[in-house]
Amino acid sequence: MEEQNQLSGFTLRTKEEQKDIYFKEHKHTYFEILLIMKGKRFVKINGEEFLAKDGDIIIFFPGEVHEEKTLSKTISYLVLNFGDYNLQQLHVDFPKLPPAFHVFNIGADSGIFEVLNKIIREDRGNLEDAAALKGAYFIEFVVLLKRAFREALKGLKTNSPGRERITSAITLMKKSFDKDMNLSELAGQSFLSASYFSQVFKEKTGKSPKQYLIKEKIEKAKELLSKTDKSIKQIADELGYETESYFFRQFKQKTRLTPMDFRERKKV
Known part of the structure; x- marks a missing residue:
């Protein structure tokens, strides 16, 4: 693991x-802040996974x-590095934040x-x-x-932290099967870490995100089989399954019927 040394300024x-630019696991002794202007970046911090995008x-x-x-395809961002020395020199303190808000x-x-x-x-400009103006702007930044x-933390100080975001995530899941x-x-x-998102999601729905998504896909498949004449392949594609056979297996596992048998029963 790489470790980068303290900055003097x-x-x-x-x-x-x-x-596909990849920075392998590393750490440093100073603060680093990235502001994403355009693009998407995956980050993993102390084992927690995040997805950052425009404005994060x-x-x-x-x-x-x-x-x-x-x-x-491309990403552009600002990166700011500073150490405890800089904070002490300018008489400012940097706030702590919960792990869920490493990215927001x-x-x-x-x-x-x-x-x-x-x-x-x-x-x-040189x-x-x-230097004096930069110091003043840095204080303003902090x-x-x-x-x-x-x-950002207001959402965590309610009795049910993050639940409104889970509702939005569920809506997004239903709109984005494909x-x-x-x-x-x-x-x-949802601006949450993967582990915290999973925890709150299960508290709200009783299922993991993966289990919930499968359930919703099967329910949507039942609707399409009952109310449309779309082929099994068309339905599998619409629901984001990589292959028709995988959709077939998952549908039968959850309903104990093949998609064709389910459609035939609904016609009776």
Whole structure:
């Protein structure tokens, strides 16, 4: 496992990468923050899986083991690195956050993107007193990030944390049978870690996301078999099954009938 050393000053840069760029498991002794401008990125932090997309911010705390992979054709993002020394020097503290919020959407009105661009402009301008302005902008960034944290954490301070997001995820699942969304993608759409998403999902539905998705697919298949003349292959394709035979096996396993037998019984 790679370990990167403490920074003496904070750095901010823009990056662009192609699909399948992979950063193997590593950690460092400083903070690293990524702001995704365009694209999708898979990250795994201390064993928790996340999917980050346009407008999402990713927080890597010092000492956290993580790996990353670009999922979209291309990705562009800002990356900010800073250490405890920088925070102490500027007399600011960085907030702690629950594991579920290592990745979350900062919102279009947060002002975070704008203040980071101010830092980049000062870096490129090489003007007198640029360091002082960069320090002021960095303090502004931390304050804005704290506000974004507080907004994001409101969902965790209710009696049923994350449940509204699960409802949205269920709606998305039902609309996206043909896209075969995996757990990381569903959790990412809900701005939750994969493990926390699974936990809250099961609390709400009594089933794991995979079990629930299968149940919904079978119910939709029953509806299509009963109310349409679509072929078995057409139904399998519509529900996101890779092959007709896999759909056939799963349908029979759950209903004890083949799709054809089910359709015939409904005609009687």
